Amino acid sequence: MSPCVVVWFRRNLRVSDNPVLAEALRMGLPVVAWVSESKSDLRAGPHRKRFRQESLHSLQKSLAALNMPLIREQPEGLVPRLGSSGFRVREVIGPKEPGTEESQEEASLKLALKLVDDGGLFTKGTLSFRQSQLPPLFTTFRRLVEPIRSSKPIRVAAQAPVSLISDLFPVETPSPNQRSIMVFSGGEESGQAHLRQYLASGAIRTYKATRNGMVEANHSSKLSPWLSLGCLSPQQILRGIEDYESCHGENDSTYWLKFELLWREFFRWVAFQEGRTLFLPQGIQGLAVKWRRESSLLEAWQEGRTGFPLVDANMRELKETGWMSNRGRQIVASFFTKNLGLDWRLGAMWFEEQLLDYDVASNWGNWQYAAGVGNDAREFRLFNLDKQAKDYDPTGTYSHKWLPELSPLRGFRIYSSSVPERTKLGYPEPVVDFRLSAEENRRRYEAATRKSKPRQVAPRRGR
Numbered sequence: 001m002s003p004c005v006v007v008w009f010r011r012n013l014r015v016s017d018n019p020v021l022a023e024a025l026r027m028g029l030p031v032v033a034w035v036s037e038s039k040s041d042l043r044a045g046p047h048r049k050r051f052r053q054e055s056l057h058s059l060q061k062s063l064a065a066l067n068m069p070l071i072r073e074q075p076e077g078l079v080p081r082l083g084s085s086g087f088r089v090r091e092v093i094g095p096k097e098p099g100t101e102e103s104q105e106e107a108s109l110k111l112a113l114k115l116v117d118d119g120g121l122f123t124k125g126t127l128s129f130r131q132s133q134l135p136p137l138f139t140t141f142r143r144l145v146e147p148i149r150s151s152k153p154i155r156v157a158a159q160a161p162v163s164l165i166s167d168l169f170p171v172e173t174p175s176p177n178q179r180s181i182m183v184f185s186g187g188e189e190s191g192q193a194h195l196r197q198y199l200a201s202g203a204i205r206t207y208k209a210t211r212n213g214m215v216e217a218n219h220s221s222k223l224s225p226w227l228s229l230g231c232l233s234p235q236q237i238l239r240g241i242e243d244y245e246s247c248h249g250e251n252d253s254t255y256w257l258k259f260e261l262l263w264r265e266f267f268r269w270v271a272f273q274e275g276r277t278l279f280l281p282q283g284i285q286g287l288a289v290k291w292r293r294e295s296s297l298l299e300a301w302q303e304g305r306t307g308f309p310l311v312d313a314n315m316r317e318l319k320e321t322g323w324m325s326n327r328g329r330q331i332v333a334s335f336f337t338k339n340l341g342l343d344w345r346l347g348a349m350w351f352e353e354q355l356l357d358y359d360v361a362s363n364w365g366n367w368q369y370a371a372g373v374g375n376d377a378r379e380f381r382l383f384n385l386d387k388q389a390k391d392y393d394p395t396g397t398y399s400h401k402w403l404p405e406l407s408p409l410r411g412f413r414i415y416s417s418s419v420p421e422r423t424k425l426g427y428p429e430p431v432v433d434f435r436l437s438a439e440e441n442r443r444r445y446e447a448a449t450r451k452s453k454p455r456q457v458a459p460r461r462g463r
């Protein structure tokens with residue numbers, strides 16, 4: 001049997017700027033690429049599944065150009081599969097990933113495994129502090145790591161042909177959803193094309209002012225789906241921003257896109273640091289809030305039938321397309337935890353299933369933050385839906401797109417009309433009273449904060 005090295009493709013589905021691949025090729029043995037379905041992959045809904053399948057299809061093509069076969073096997077099938085082609089696995093090299101299930105997957109692999117830092121702007125070695133000394137607050141973290149500069153791209157060369165046939169990763173061609181904010185097609189090539197198009201459009205110049213928009217594709221970068229599967233690396237995006245700045249000059253907005261990438265980075269290191277605490281109801285703050293678990297409320301929220309137009313429009317967009325803006329996510333997560341009072345983890349699980357860009361660290365970190373149990377001041381931060389509608393959908397355009405039954409209520413009347421006017425049109429009655437539900441949940445939250453000592457008290461973040 002000939003020895004070979006296996007590259008484990010997890011959430012690093014690209015060949016360019018891939019340190020794991022580079023490390024494997026350095027060993028000078030035949031390299032075989034391998035993917036399997038993680039527990040989270042198996043929980044993915046149709047949009048995320050489709051995006052991943054497209055990404056694998058694209059990866060297989062790029063690897064073929066490097067003479068590297070890609071095989072799909074569950075971990076226990078890897079050794080027999082390679083053995084049947086005359087290969088013995090010397091070592092598996094894969095990216096280190098945040099998340100407890102991900103760590104279990106690493107620990108349960110019964111082969112020599114080398115984990116390499118990938119997927120972040122920094123590695124353990126390039127962070128300006130020891131990982132165990134990660135500051136609990138984003139602002140402190142940001143100050144320690146700024147200004148950020150890109151590192152040199154990692155290049156890989158083709159290997160000699162390997163006598164193993166690649167699996168096929170067919171893609172269906174779904175009819176594009178006409179209502180989706182844009183077409184998201186998975187893969188390194190389309191991720192690169194999207195990054196180039198976003199930068200060439202010049203939309204980055206106004207990013208800071210538009211990033212909370214819910215209607216236009218270029219209101220924000222829409223890079224997250226490619227980042228979440230590693231079709232693009234954050235370093236590649238940083239290089240793109242730097243190139244843009246050197247041609248067209250820096251401004252607040254070009255800086256702000258880097259600032260947001262640092263949020264992603266922060267949540268990533270928090271996830272490594274916190275381990276299973278990221279998934280506990282009491283969160284990083286250790287607050288024993290009495291969360292509810294009521295299936296009728298959960299379903300109404302999931303289906304976009306809560307009787308609150310701004311929440312419902314966002315939830316319907318998510319279910320139909322796999323996308324929701326950052327503003328939308330904050331609004332529906334606030335409503336979920338502060339009005340419905342539901343266990344925030346149920347919301348995070350629904351996002352995990354539905355979101356095209358699901359990312360363990362960003363999702364669970366942001367949900368903890370929304371629930372008031374994460375890396376932040378203890379504070380019952382409620383989003384006022386009327387104000388959010390006035391600020392972010394003043395003409396009602398966004399909600400009209402997703403709530404066709406309310407089309408007779410023109411413009412902003414989709415929000416300002418009375419409940420009977422809406423129910424007459426077949427729209428659901430509100431599942432809770434907005435004010436009373438918020439007061440009740442505030443009392444529950446405050447009762448929990450009185451009972452437990454603060455782990456970290458910080459000033460308001462002001463985003």
Ligand SMILES: Cc1cc2nc3c(=O)[nH]c(=O)nc-3n(C[C@H](O)[C@H](O)[C@H](O)COP(=O)(O)OP(=O)(O)OC[C@H]3O[C@@H](n4cnc5c(N)ncnc54)[C@H](O)[C@@H]3O)c2cc1C
Nearest residue numbers: 220221222223224260261264326329357358359362363366
């Ligand atoms: C409840 C909730 C759940 C979320 N779940 C996810 C998730 O599963 N996956 C995910 O990628 N993002 C998640 N986010 C963060 C954020 O909403 C998305 O990253 C952002 O909307 C993606 O759109 P964009 O690429 O156009 O972002 P842009 O505004 O263009 O930002 C550029 C990049 O910065 C990063 N970024 C921006 N905002 C955040 C943030 N708040 N936290 C972490 N990174 C950020 C993302 O990588 C993003 O692609 C969640 C936010 C909330 C409030």
